[in-house]
Structures are given as structure tokens and as C-alpha cells.
Amino acid sequence: MLPPPGPEQQRLIERLHRAWRKAAQTANLAIGVGDYEAYVEHVRRNHPGRTPMTHAEWFRARQDARYARGTSRCC
Amino acid sequence: MNAWASRIGWALLSLFAAACLGVVALRRGETINAMWLIAAAGSVFVIGYRFYSRFIAEKALRLDATRATPAQLRNDGLDYVPTERSVLFGHHFAAIAGAGPLVGPVLASQMGYLPGTLWILVGVIFAGAVQDFVTLFLSTRRDARSLGEMIRSELGPTAGGIAMVGILAIMIMLIAVLALIVVKALASSPWGLFTVAATIPIALFMGIYLRHLRPGKVGEVSLIGIVSLVLAVIVGGHVAADPVWAAAFTFDAKALAWMLIAYGFAASVLPVWLLLAPRDYLSTFMKIGTVALLAVAILIAAPDLKMPAVTRFIDGSGPVWSGGLFPFLFITIACGAVSGFHSLVSSGTTPKMLANERDARVIGYGSMLMEACVAIMALTAACVLEPGIYFAMNAPAAAIGTTPETAAAAIANWGFAVTPELLSNTARDIGETTILSRAGGAPTLAVGMAQILHSVMPGAGSMAFWYHYAILFEALFILTTIDAGTRIGRFMVQDLVGAVYAPFRNTESWAANALATTVCVGGWGWFLYQGVTDPLGGINTLWPLFGIANQMLAGIALIFATVTLIKMKRGHYAWITAVPMSWLLICTLTAGTLKVFSADPKIGFLAHARKFGEALAQEQLIAPAKSLEQMRQIVLNDRIDAALALLFMSVVIAVFVLGVRAAWQALRAPAPSAQEAPYVALPHAAAARS
Numbered sequence: 001m002l003p004p005p006g007p008e009q010q011r012l013i014e015r016l017h018r019a020w021r022k023a024a025q026t027a028n029l030a031i032g033v034g035d036y037e038a039y040v041e042h043v044r045r046n047h048p049g050r051t052p053m054t055h056a057e058w059f060r061a062r063q064d065a066r067y068a069r070g071t072s073r074c075c
Numbered sequence: 076m077n078a079w080a081s082r083i084g085w086a087l088l089s090l091f092a093a094a095c096l097g098v099v100a101l102r103r104g105e106t107i108n109a110m111w112l113i114a115a116a117g118s119v120f121v122i123g124y125r126f127y128s129r130f131i132a133e134k135a136l137r138l139d140a141t142r143a144t145p146a147q148l149r150n151d152g153l154d155y156v157p158t159e160r161s162v163l164f165g166h167h168f169a170a171i172a173g174a175g176p177l178v179g180p181v182l183a184s185q186m187g188y189l190p191g192t193l194w195i196l197v198g199v200i201f202a203g204a205v206q207d208f209v210t211l212f213l214s215t216r217r218d219a220r221s222l223g224e225m226i227r228s229e230l231g232p233t234a235g236g237i238a239m240v241g242i243l244a245i246m247i248m249l250i251a252v253l254a255l256i257v258v259k260a261l262a263s264s265p266w267g268l269f270t271v272a273a274t275i276p277i278a279l280f281m282g283i284y285l286r287h288l289r290p291g292k293v294g295e296v297s298l299i300g301i302v303s304l305v306l307a308v309i310v311g312g313h314v315a316a317d318p319v320w321a322a323a324f325t326f327d328a329k330a331l332a333w334m335l336i337a338y339g340f341a342a343s344v345l346p347v348w349l350l351l352a353p354r355d356y357l358s359t360f361m362k363i364g365t366v367a368l369l370a371v372a373i374l375i376a377a378p379d380l381k382m383p384a385v386t387r388f389i390d391g392s393g394p395v396w397s398g399g400l401f402p403f404l405f406i407t408i409a410c411g412a413v414s415g416f417h418s419l420v421s422s423g424t425t426p427k428m429l430a431n432e433r434d435a436r437v438i439g440y441g442s443m444l445m446e447a448c449v450a451i452m453a454l455t456a457a458c459v460l461e462p463g464i465y466f467a468m469n470a471p472a473a474a475i476g477t478t479p480e481t482a483a484a485a486i487a488n489w490g491f492a493v494t495p496e497l498l499s500n501t502a503r504d505i506g507e508t509t510i511l512s513r514a515g516g517a518p519t520l521a522v523g524m525a526q527i528l529h530s531v532m533p534g535a536g537s538m539a540f541w542y543h544y545a546i547l548f549e550a551l552f553i554l555t556t557i558d559a560g561t562r563i564g565r566f567m568v569q570d571l572v573g574a575v576y577a578p579f580r581n582t583e584s585w586a587a588n589a590l591a592t593t594v595c596v597g598g599w600g601w602f603l604y605q606g607v608t609d610p611l612g613g614i615n616t617l618w619p620l621f622g623i624a625n626q627m628l629a630g631i632a633l634i635f636a637t638v639t640l641i642k643m644k645r646g647h648y649a650w651i652t653a654v655p656m657s658w659l660l661i662c663t664l665t666a667g668t669l670k671v672f673s674a675d676p677k678i679g680f681l682a683h684a685r686k687f688g689e690a691l692a693q694e695q696l697i698a699p700a701k702s703l704e705q706m707r708q709i710v711l712n713d714r715i716d717a718a719l720a721l722l723f724m725s726v727v728i729a730v731f732v733l734g735v736r737a738a739w740q741a742l743r744a745p746a747p748s749a750q751e752a753p754y755v756a757l758p759h760a761a762a763a764r765s
Contacts (some may be wrong), residue, residue, distance in 0.1 A: 018126060022161060023158070024294075025159075025162045026161065026164075026165035027164070027165070027294075027360075028293065029158065029162055029163070029165060029361050030165050030166055030168075030169035030363070031171075031293065031355060031356045031359050031360075032355075032424075033157060033167075034153070035156070036291075039152035039153060040152075040158060040755030041152075042150065042156075055289060055291050056290035059290055060286075060290075061153070062153070063347060063348055063352050064347060064348075065153070065154065066347075066355075067347045067351060067352075067562055068561060069566040069570075071423060071559075072221075072420055073170075073173075073416075073420075073556055073559045073560055073563060074170060074172070074175070074410075074414070074417060074419075074420050
């Protein structure tokens with residue numbers, strides 16, 4: 001068995017996790033899919049009485065919004 | 076010590092940039108390596124970003140890091156979400172990256188690599204990136220409103236309405252031209268048509284999978300899609316090799332045009348999740364991935380530029396597009412240096428996600444610089460080809476005939492050595508029967524990319540694979556643009572008609588939707604069909620119209636920016652937008668005037684109509700018209716094209732006049748009169764963190 005990661009290795013792992021998360025967020029945003037966790041946290045913090053949409057509902061809403069009125073696309 | 080080290084570093088970089096530019100600009104008669112071009116472009120962009128964009132951010136616009144942005148004020152966890160700078164950069168770049176910077180520079184290579192390179196470098200730093208940056212900033216200060224709304228509020232409702240008409244007209248031109256590029260790339264190409272046609276069932280499968288089987292698992296379904304696409308490219312080779320299947324997938328340009336029109340209508344009325352969204356995911360990932368792959372391949376292969384620095388066609392006699400260097404080089408490159416469309420994107424979703432005004436500098440200015448890098452790479456890929464191959468691919472049949480022998484003879488006449496064997500061998504290498512007259516930029520870029528990638532990853536058949544992979548990647552995001560663009564056009568039509576007849580605006584009404592879609596598809600379909608039956612080859616006629624429209628929109632965005640700067644009482648910095656604006660107006664109006672009134676039938680629409688009209692009156696036919704009816708159609712097409720060019724010119728002149736009036740009023744007003752949203756300070760914690 002491998003020894004557990006020391007503090008330096010843990011910092012590196014954290015940095016890699018953060019970088020991966022940022023890359024995933026960027027890729028998602030490039031196709032118009034935002035951050036579901038950010039949405040849920042926003043609803044919990046600012047609208048405590050409301051239940052946030054499920055992931056599937058939220059995903060469909062974001063997909064529809066991407067091609068809705070008022071958007072523009074480049075050449 | 077640090078300040079001096081920094082200054083010395085920048086001075087050295089500037090010397091390096093100047094040296095590379097010197098090699099690019101001054102070497103004649105010997106081939107230079109593409110790395111000089113890449114190094115010159117890269118260092119110039121870095122210097123431009125560091126100095127000019129900082130000057131604009133700090134002195135001219137005075138970005139305020141303490142000011143709350145619409146993302147913070149309206150934070151709804153959905154559209155308005157303060158997003159981290161690097162993540163938002165990716166979103167914005169993916170939104171502005173399109174087919175334009177790939178096609179324009181390839182066409183501009185007709186004049187050699189130097190004119191195109193110089194305009195891309197100068198244009199993006201002083202015009203294109205400035206437009207994107209300033210529009211993003213102004214939209215952020217105006218509650219993330221769109222360009223049309225901002226123009227209405229600063230220049231008046233008339234200007235806003237005129238701008239909307241202009242935007243709709245450009246949208247139609249854009250879709251028509253992109254559709255024509257796809258048609259030209261797939262005509263008489265069974266491999267290409269099979270591969271692109273295969274994307275439809277793949278996308279449908281992905282859509283259903285994502286909707287019902289595994290909702291939200293975009294990465295997974297995209298991976299499946301991309302693997303399927305690569306398989307489709309490989310299977311396409313076998314389809315093309317088999318005589319029965321190859322015949323089934325071989326269609327001429329006219330048939331393909333009808334297919335594309337039918338596809339455009341059908342795709343834009345289907346629900347977005349079924350076809351458009353999955354295709355969008357595929358095309359976005361492939362677009363970014365392939366461009367990155369090309370960049371790495373160019374760096375590894377370090378190919379030589381075979382195209383001369385300047386060719387004789389700067390005099391305007393070129394076969395690919397007619398017209399001298401001024402104004403048509405700038406019109407042809409269009410999106411590679413300045414793109415009016417970007418002002419729509421910069422006032423679209425990005426300002427709703429900007430976390431801090433300071434981020435606008437890297438996101439607005441920086442992503443346009445990256446787009447210009449893509450343009451430089453496209454130019455490189457086109458210029459590493461033998462000039463003979465480049466011209467064989469891009470000249471119309473009227474200039475080079477239809478066999479390798481006639482083509483080689485005609486091109487040798489222009490001063491570029493090429494043998495018929497080279498032309499047929501290249502065609503065989505890429506798995507096609509012919510490369511002649513495959514105009515539209517996409518096939519040329521694909522051959523260039525295939526050569527570069529093949530030199531890095533050699534192997535039998537790999538050139539054909541990379542060629543068709545490149546065609547697929549371009550066709551994929553063009554088809555997505557056609558689909559999404561038709562929907563956007565439908566909304567615009569509904570809005571414009573809805574201003575007069577309110578019930579038309581209702582998007583729930585199936586009848587209104589269908590009618591608006593028909594108007595939109597009819598609009599671009601008409602120009603597409605005109606393009607495939609055009610004596611000059613289609614691209615020759617339509618690309619300048621698109622370029623003029625695009626530069627016109629950029630001019631409108633810069634007029635708006637200049638007027639707003641004056642209204643903000645920052646008029647002493649208004650030159651940063653006024654100088655590129657003036658240049659764009661001069662280019663657009665000169666090009667428009669020449670396209671309408673020039674006496675040369677290769678340039679002027681009315682002269683072309685007169686030439687065909689006179690032949691028609693004597694019942695003579697000029698190729699490719701095979702009947703008097705087709706002759707009449709060509710004359711009508713020319714007149715409509717001339718009317719469209721006049722429309723574009725009138726739109727930009729009208730907005731300019733209204734802009735001058737608004738600026739005059741602002742100069743006479745004692746206080747700032749810009750319609751900004753009120754200042755709200757960022758909460759202290761957030762300001763300290765950023």
C-alpha cells in the first residue's frame with residue numbers, strides 16, 4: 001500500500017483539483033452550461049424558502065436559454 | 076531594480092518583434108520559415124496587449140475595480156453569475172471563434188502572405204480588439220444590455236431601428252456565405268458528404284441520450300460523439316473507394332444547396348435539445364481542440380511559406396476575388412482583424428457574467444488577440460501550400476478550365492510553376508477526384524492543415540484522413556451556425572415585424588414561428604442558390620458582400636463607442652475608437668461604391684448586369700448560363716446584390732449622421748450625458764478579494 005500523502009503532496013493535489021475544476025467549468029461555460037453548484041448555493045443563500053431545480057431541470061433550462069431570443073452567434 | 080528589469084525586458088521584446096517583422100516584410104524572392112510569422116505575430120500581440128490595452132483601460136475608459144457589475148447586482152445563479160476571469164475568457168473566446176478568421180485570411184493569401192499579415196496585426200490591435208473591449212465595457216456599464224438597445228438609448232430610436240435592420244441583413248449574408256462554403260467543399264466529394272451527413276444521426280443520438288438516458292452528462296456524450304465522428308471520417312474513406320456508395324454520395328453544388336436549405340429549415344424548427352445543442356457541443360470542442368492541434372503542429376513542423384510575400388494580384392486582377400488591395404484586402408480578411416459580429420457577442424452573455432470591470436481588459440481585448448492568432452494560423456496553413464495548388468483550388472473554372480492540364484497551363488501563365496501531375500497527385504493524396512475550383516477557403520485550409528499534420532504524424536492515408544477531418548470540423552461548426560443563426564434571424568424578423576404588427580412577436584404561435592423561419596431561410600437560401608449558379612464562382616461575389624456588411628457593423632459599433640465616449644466627457648480619448656471607425660467607414664463605403672458602380676464587370680455588380688443584359692438582348696449565352704432564363708436570373712441577381720450593397724452603405728451613413736448629431740448635442744451639453752447605470756460600490760469584502 002502507498003503511504004498517505006504528506007502536506008506538500010496534499011497541497012499539490014489540491015492545486016490539481018482546483019485546476020481541473022476550473023478547466024471543467026471553462027469547458028462547460030464554452031457550451032453554455034454554467035455551474036450547478038453555484039446555482040444551488042445561490043438559491044440556498046438568497047432564497048431560503050425556494051427549492052433549487054434538480055440537475056436535470058436546471059440543465060434543460062440552461063440549454064433552452066442558450067438559443068433563446070437575444071442571444072447572438074459569431075461568424 | 077524591478078522597474079528597470081521590466082523596461083529592459085519589454086525593450087528586448089520590441090526589438091525581437093521588429094526583427095521578426097523585418098524578416099517577414101522585407102525578404103523577397105526566398106522562402107522564409109513560418110516561425111518568423113508566428114514569432115512576429117506573437118510578440119506584437121503581447122506588446123499591444125501590455126501597452127495599448129492598459130492605456131485604454133486605465134486612461135481612456137478608467138475601468139473601476141470598486142464598481143459592482145450587473146453580474147453582482149442581478150446575480151440570479153443562472154444568466155447573471157459573477158464568473159472567474161479565466162473561466163469567462165474561455166466562454167467568450169468560444170463564443171467569438173467562428174469560421175470567419177479561418178476563411179478570410181485564406182482568401183486574402185491571393186495577394187501573398189505579407190498584406191494579410193500586416194492588416195491582421197495592425198487591424199486587431201488598433202481596431203478589432205479595441206471594438207470588443209470597449210463594447211464589453213460599455214455594455215457592463217449599461218446593465219449588460221445588447222448593442223441594439225445601447226444604440227437606441229445613446230443615439231436615439233431611429234438609429235437603433237436602422238442598426239437592427241443592418242444586423243438582420245448581415246445575419247442573412249453570413250448564413251448564406253457560410254452555407255456556400257460548405258456546398259463548395261462537399262460538391263462532388265462523396266467522402267466529405269458522407270462524413271458531414273453522418274453528423275446528423277450522431278447528433279440526434281446524442282440529443283436523445285442526453286435528454287432521456289443520462290441528463291446533464293455533457294462530457295460523456297461529447298466523448299461518444301467525437302469518437303463517432305472520427306469513425307465517420309474513417310468509414311467515409313471506404314465509402315468513397317466503393318463505386319456504388321461513392322455514386323450515391325456524389326452531388327453537384329445545386330443539389331447540395333437545396334439539401335442545405337431543407338436542412339436549415341428542418342433543423343431550426345426542431346427542439347434545441349435534439350439536434351442543435353449536441354451539434355453545438357461537438358463543434359465547440361472540435362473547434363477549440365483542432366485549432367490547438369494546428370497550433371502545436373505548426374510549432375513542431377515549422378514549415379516554410381511557399382507563397383511569395385507579395386503576388387502580382389495586389390493590382391486587383393486576382394482570380395479568387397477581384398479588386399485592388401485597397402479596399403478589398405480589408406473587406407476580405409474581415410473577421411480576422413475586425414469583426415462587427417463580436418460587438419454583438421461582447422454585449423451578449425459575457426457582460427452578464429463579468430465579475431469585475433478590470434476583467435474586461437483581458438476578456439475583451441485578449442480574446443480578440445487570440446482570435447487573431449487563429450487568423451494568423453489559417454494564413455500560415457494557406458501559405459505553406461505551393462502557390463500553384465492554392466490557385467488551382469481557389470480559381471473558378473472560367474479561369475483555369477476543368478482539367479489538370481488546362482489549370483496547370485493557366486496558372487503557369489500567371490507566373491506560378493505547377494505541373495498537372497502535382498495537381499492530380501494532391502487530389503489523390505487527399506482522397507478526392509479533383510482539387511480544381513474547390514473555392515471557399517475551407518478546402519484550402521484543409522489541404523494546408525493536412526500537409527502540416529501529415530508532416531508531423533506521417534503515415535499512408537493520413538493526409539486524406541486529416542483533410543476530411545479538417546473539412547468535417549469546419550462544416551460542423553458552420554452547420555451549427557446556420558441552425559443557430561436561422562433561429563436568431565427568426566427572432567429578429569419577429570421583433571422587427573412585431574414592432575408594426577404586435578401578434579407576430581409571439582414565439583408560442585406556431586404560425587408566426589413558421590412564417591418568420593421561412594422568411595429567414597428564404598433570405599439566405601436565395602443568396603446561397605445565387606452563389607452556386609454564379610458565373611464568377613459564388614465566393615467571388617458573396618464574400619465581399621459579407622465582408623462589407625461585417626465591417627459596416629463594426630463601424631456602427633465604433634460610431635456608438637465614439638459618441639458615448641464624447642457623452643461621457645472623455646472626448647479627448649475618443650480617438651481610440653474614432654480613428655478605427657473612420658478607417659472602417661472609408662473602407663466600407665469605398666468598397667460598396669466600387670461594388671455597385673465600378674465599370675469593371677468583375678468588380679461592379681451593375682457593370683456585370685449590363686454585360687449580361689447586352690448579351691441577353693442579342694440572345695447570346697455566357698457561361699455558365701445554359702438558357703436565356705438563366706441569363707435573366709444572373710442579371711436580376713446582380714441588381715439585387717447592388718441593392719444590398721447600397722442598403723449596407725445607407726445604413727452605416729445614416730447611423731453615422733445620427734451619431735454626429737448626438738455627439739454635437741453632447742459636446743454642447745455642460746455635463747456628461749451618457750446613459751449609464753448608476754454607480755454601486757462593490758461590497759468591501761469582494762473588492763478586497765479581487
